[in-house]
Amino acid sequence: MDSTSFGAMRLEDFWTVLHGQLSGLSTRTHQPTGGTVSNAQEVDQARYEHGLEAMYELGDKQEVDEFLGELSDVCPALGDHIVSSIFGTLRQRPGLSTADRELITLVVLATLGGCEREIRLHTLAAIGVGLPPQRLTEALLQVSAYAGVPRSVNAVLAVRETFKEVGLLPVPRVSSGPKSH
Known part of the structure; x- marks a missing residue:
C-alpha cells in the first residue's frame, strides 16, 4: 500500500499520513505576479483591518470583540475568516446596499x-x-x-x-x- 492509500490503514497510520499530506500544503495566499509573501501578508492584514472596521460600523464594538474573543479561544481561524473574507471582502462588493x-x-x-x-x-x-x-x-x-x-x-x-x-x-x-x- 502506498503512503496515500487510506483503504485498509489503521487509524493512527491514517492520521500520520493525513498530517504529512496537510503539512505539505502551502498556507500562503495567492500572490499576484511579481508579488512577494510579505505583499500577500500585507493584503491579508489590510483586508482583516477593513473587515474589522466594517464589523464595528455595523455593531457594538464591545460585542464584536467579545464574539471574536470567544472564537479565538477555540478556533481563531474562523474569526479571521469571518472578519477577512466575509466582512473584508464579500460584504464590500458592489451591487447590494x-x-x-x-x-x-x-x-x-x-x-x-x-x-x-x-x-x-x-x-x-x-x-x-x-x-x-x-x-x-x-x-x-x-x-x-x-x-x-x-x-x-x-x-x-x-x-x-x-x-x-x-x-x-x-x-x-x-x-x-x-x-x-
Whole structure:
C-alpha cells in the first residue's frame, strides 16, 4: 500500500499520513505576479483591518470583540475568516446596499434555524443601517412560507428581544390589504 492509500490503514497510520499530506500544503495566499509573501501578508492584514472596521460600523464594538474573543479561544481561524473574507471582502462588493445585505442575512439565518444569537446581532446592524422594524418582521413572516413556521417564530422572537432592548416595541402592524405600487 502506498503512503496515500487510506483503504485498509489503521487509524493512527491514517492520521500520520493525513498530517504529512496537510503539512505539505502551502498556507500562503495567492500572490499576484511579481508579488512577494510579505505583499500577500500585507493584503491579508489590510483586508482583516477593513473587515474589522466594517464589523464595528455595523455593531457594538464591545460585542464584536467579545464574539471574536470567544472564537479565538477555540478556533481563531474562523474569526479571521469571518472578519477577512466575509466582512473584508464579500460584504464590500458592489451591487447590494448594506441594508440589503443585512435583510438577506437575517432571512438566511432564520431559514437555517438555531442562529438566534446571530439574528440578534444582525438585527442591531439592520436597525443601525436604517431598516425599519416592519420591514424586518415582514421578511421573517415571508420565511414562514418557505422555511416553516417554527423557524420564522424563533427568528421573530430573537428579533423581538433585540427590539425590546432598544425600545422598538410594539412594532406597528403592517397592513395586510392589497399591495400598493
